[in-house]
Amino acid sequence: xxxxxxxxxxxxxxxxxxxxxxxxxxxxxxxxxxxxxxxxxxxxxxxxxxxxxxxxxxxxxxxxxxxxxxxxxxxxxxxxxxxxxxxxxxxxxxxxxxxxxxxxxxxxxxxxxxxxxxxxxxxxxxxxxxxxxxxxxxxxxxxxxxxxxxxxxxxxxxxxxxxxxxxxxxxxxxxxxxxxxxxxxxxxxxxxxxxxxxxxxxxxxxxxxxxxxxxxxxxxxxxxxxxxxxxxxxxxxxxxxxxxxxxxxxxxxxxxxxxxxxxxxxxxxxxxxxxxxxxxxxxxxxxxxxxxxxxxxxxxxxxxxxxxxxxxxxxxxxxxxxxxxxxxxxxxxxxxxxxxxxxxxxxxxxxxxxxxxxxxxxxxxxxxxxx
Amino acid sequence: xxxxxxxxxxxxxxxxxxxxxxxxxxxxxxxxxxxxxxxxxxxxxxxxxxxxxxxxxxxxxxxxxxxxxxxxxxxxxxxxxxxxxxxxxxxxxxxxxxxxxxxxxxxxxxxxxxxxxxxxxxxxxxxxxxxxxxxxxxxxxxxxxxxxxxxxxxxxxxxxxxxxxxxxxxxxxxxxxxxxxxxxxxxxxxxxxxxxxxxxxxxxxxxxxxxxxxxxxxxxxxxxxxxxxxxxxxxxxxxxxxxxxxxxxxxxxxxxxxxxxxxxxxxxxxxxxxxxxxxxxxxxxxxxxxxxxxxxxxxxxxxxxxxxxxxxxxxxxxxxxxxxxxxxxxxxxxxxxxxxxxxxxxxxxxxxxxxxx
Ligand SMILES: Nc1ncnc2c1ncn2[C@@H]1O[C@H](COP(=O)(O)OP(=O)(O)O)[C@@H](O)[C@H]1O
Ligand SMILES: Nc1ncnc2c1ncn2[C@@H]1O[C@H](COP(=O)(O)OP(=O)(O)O)[C@@H](O)[C@H]1O
Ligand SMILES: [Mg+2]
Ligand SMILES: [Mg+2]
Numbered sequence: 209x210x211x212x213x214x215x216x217x218x219x220x221x222x223x224x225x226x227x228x229x230x231x232x233x234x235x236x237x238x239x240x241x242x243x244x245x246x247x248x249x250x251x252x253x254x255x256x257x258x259x260x261x262x263x264x265x266x267x268x269x270x271x272x273x274x275x276x277x278x279x280x281x282x283x284x285x286x287x288x289x290x291x292x293x294x295x296x297x298x299x300x301x302x303x304x305x306x307x308x309x310x311x312x313x314x315x316x317x318x319x320x321x322x323x324x325x326x327x328x329x330x331x332x333x334x335x336x337x338x339x340x341x342x343x344x345x346x347x348x349x350x351x352x353x354x355x356x357x358x359x360x361x362x363x364x365x366x367x368x369x370x371x372x373x374x375x376x377x378x379x380x381x382x383x384x385x386x387x388x389x390x391x392x393x394x395x396x397x398x399x400x401x402x403x404x405x406x407x408x409x410x411x412x413x414x415x416x417x418x419x420x421x422x423x424x425x426x427x428x429x430x431x432x433x434x435x436x437x438x439x440x441x442x443x444x445x446x447x448x449x450x451x452x453x454x455x456x457x458x459x460x461x462x463x464x465x466x467x468x469x470x471x472x473x474x475x476x477x478x479x480x481x482x483x484x485x486x487x488x489x490x491x492x493x494x495x496x497x498x499x500x501x502x503x504x505x506x507x508x509x510x511x512x513x514x515x516x517x518x519x520x521x522x523x524x525x526x527x528x529x530x531x532x533x534x535x536x537x538x539x540x541x542x543x544x545x546x547x548x549x550x551x552x553x554x555x556x557x558x559x560x561x562x563x564x565x566x567x568x569x570x571x572x573x574x575x576x577x578x579x
Numbered sequence: 580x581x582x583x584x585x586x587x588x589x590x591x592x593x594x595x596x597x598x599x600x601x602x603x604x605x606x607x608x609x610x611x612x613x614x615x616x617x618x619x620x621x622x623x624x625x626x627x628x629x630x631x632x633x634x635x636x637x638x639x640x641x642x643x644x645x646x647x648x649x650x651x652x653x654x655x656x657x658x659x660x661x662x663x664x665x666x667x668x669x670x671x672x673x674x675x676x677x678x679x680x681x682x683x684x685x686x687x688x689x690x691x692x693x694x695x696x697x698x699x700x701x702x703x704x705x706x707x708x709x710x711x712x713x714x715x716x717x718x719x720x721x722x723x724x725x726x727x728x729x730x731x732x733x734x735x736x737x738x739x740x741x742x743x744x745x746x747x748x749x750x751x752x753x754x755x756x757x758x759x760x761x762x763x764x765x766x767x768x769x770x771x772x773x774x775x776x777x778x779x780x781x782x783x784x785x786x787x788x789x790x791x792x793x794x795x796x797x798x799x800x801x802x803x804x805x806x807x808x809x810x811x812x813x814x815x816x817x818x819x820x821x822x823x824x825x826x827x828x829x830x831x832x833x834x835x836x837x838x839x840x841x842x843x844x845x846x847x848x849x850x851x852x853x854x855x856x857x858x859x860x861x862x863x864x865x866x867x868x869x870x871x872x873x874x875x876x877x878x879x880x881x882x883x884x885x886x887x888x889x890x891x892x893x894x895x896x897x898x899x900x901x902x903x904x905x906x907x908x909x910x911x912x913x914x915x916x917x918x919x920x921x922x923x924x925x926x927x928x929x930x931x932x933x934x935x936x
Contacts, residue, residue, distance in 0.1 A: 447608065
């Protein structure tokens with residue numbers, strides 16, 4: 209028999225046992241109310257009105273990851289129902305759960321059937337609007353098949369009187385039209401640098417960790433508007449810095465390593481081997497980088513060296529792409545030719561092609577394009 | 580008797596021979612109690628698996644080394660049975676979901692849920708959480724990755740996941756952003772030499788010649804497993820490592836080189852047929868088609884004119900990709916061979932002609 213036994217107290221709420229110091233910060237700092245949600249002013253303004261009016265439309269939240277979609281609907285639901293009724297009034301289903309449409313239908317059917325009455329005053333002494341319908345949150349809805357979505361549309365109609373749906377997804381185009389057209393749509397934007405920065409500094413000060421401006425800047429650059437990512441990177445960096453004795457301050461290169469970003473020196477030296485002039489901020493132009501383009505063998509051994517270091521091809525290509533496209537002196541025609549190569553390589557990698565062959569291919573083609 | 584790669588595999592973080600900075604970080608993370616989900620990535624033979632095992636040992640002590648192997652059966656929604664091998668100790672469980680191909684989602688979902696809902700009953704365990712090691716994480720289907728993402732947040736209180744992969748390219752962003760990324764670079768030649776000397780010290784002959792060690796290290800291309808295996812094979816050649824030693828290339832590699840030479844010697848329909856039978860031979864010995872095309876290409880570019888090299892690699896990249904998407908490996912291998920022959924011939928005549936101008 210395995211050492212792990214089924215616990216006899218499976219119904220015990222898990223959240224009660226989580227030690228707050230061990231909690232992931234993304235959960236710990238999840239917005240509690242919709243007013244806590246940063247940067248999505250329009251959405252929040254519209255939703256705030258639903259707190260006072262008693263009606264709520266079906267909703268469709270869409271936008272890139274880590275922009276507050278799940279947090280917003282959970283916060284809204286909590287503000288509508290309060291702590292006591294939340295469980296009986298809100299059903300959250302997501303792609304991690306088994307989600308054949310039959311199962312979804314059953315769950316929704318069961319859930320919609322029970323109609324517990326709401327108390328006027330909740331256990332925390334506050335009153336909540338507690339509107340007479342239930343909310344069903346379908347997170348990651350774009351991973352549902354078309355058939356499942358079509359079936360969902362009928363379910364929505366069947367229970368229209370007593371339920372409101374909130375579909376959450378990354379790509380609105382993956383939601384079939386008959387479903388999307390029944391919902392009010394809310395677009396969530398990638399978080400702007402200012403909002404990200406203020407959120408991160410807020411968390412850093414609650415956690416009593418020192419974070420320099422440079423570190424915040426690196427967090428913003430590596431997470432590209434995804435607040436979940438920047439918060440997770442910050443927590444990982446702080447774990448590593450606290451784990452030494454005495455704690456070492458967090459530096460930008462820690463964040464880059466955690467985020468899997470390839471160091472600039474590696475990318476620059478690769479680019480230089482391909483014959484691209486490397487223009488650095490420093491006055492010292494000649495910092496040991498080769499300035500003349502090299503031949504096949506140099507490029508091949510450079511690629512082998514990069515592969516041995518374990519950097520991922522997708523990451524290298526994306527950073528090399530940025531370097532080429534933003535290059536101050538490279539001719540537009542040459543950049544355009546490089547762009548074709550990058551597109552080709554991205555497709556190949558998505559098809560599962562060999563990473564070394566494609567880093568080399570990109571290297572050789574870029575070399576050809578710029579020389 | 581077990582192989583040297585297993586016999587001398589380091590068991591603790593202190594025993595690891597290289598990337599000391601990384602070992603220190605892992606040691607402190609294990610001690611801190613605030614242990615995150617992790618993703619170890621890097622080339623094959625760089626020491627990822629070993630490093631993960633040492634980290635587990637650091638987390639839970641010797642008990643983490645007591646392994647047993649089980650076979651579990653999972654059922655797909657369409658009632659298909661899936662057999663999965665599971666390696667586990669009292670504190671962790673290790674799976675390779677890619678064993679079940681497209682059904683990996685079922686295994687991930689069932690197993691993780693089960694583990695998340697059970698509790699550590701060993702009261703003396705150093706940590707409340709259990710560790711789930713997922714090997715070959717870069718072969719997980721998108722579906723399985725989607726299933727993982729929310730689970731990783733939900734069950735953080737009693738489960739940690741350690742993913743092991745060659746590259747992060749094929750993992751979806753939400754997974755990467757939930758893990759602490761740990762890059763394990765291949766050891767340098769000097770580091771490999773150091774390990775080889777350490778292994779030698781435990782043998783009757785005690786020492787390994789510097790030159791031999793260096794040669795093995797260079798030949799292994801950063802793959803420490805390969806280096807140790809080659810070393811052990813050399814010992815078979817000459818038990819006390821005296822006399823002239825030659826690092827024997829594996830048969831398939833010699834065979835691939837022969838194919839490359841055949842392509843350069845002659846570019847005719849008959850030669851295509853000869854090459855094809857060789858390719859079939861390699862495939863039937865389970866040499867992966869990607870390895871075949873890369874090995875032949877590598878040899879070719881060492882032998883041809885500078886102007887042809889880039890083109891040969893270009894077509895190798897193109898046909899290797901087609902091989903992945905397509906069904907019949909041999910079609911694409913053969914097409915590539917024909918392409919190379921044609922390039923070579925054109926180039927050859929191009930030069931010849933210019934000589935007559
Ligand atoms: N707009 C936002 N305001 C405040 N916190 C946010 C915002 N967006 C994301 N976060 C942070 O990132 C985490 C993940 O956000 P979530 O709402 O789950 O994103 P998604 O858009 O992917 O559903 C939250 O727990 C929170 O800490
Ligand atoms: N840090 C190390 N020091 C000494 N030997 C090592 C070290 N890491 C790995 N090895 C040896 O190299 C072999 C391959 O390592 P492994 O962890 O299986 O690599 P990977 O998982 O990256 O393919 C192991 O069998 C072990 O003998
Ligand atoms: Mg979400
Ligand atoms: Mg391995």
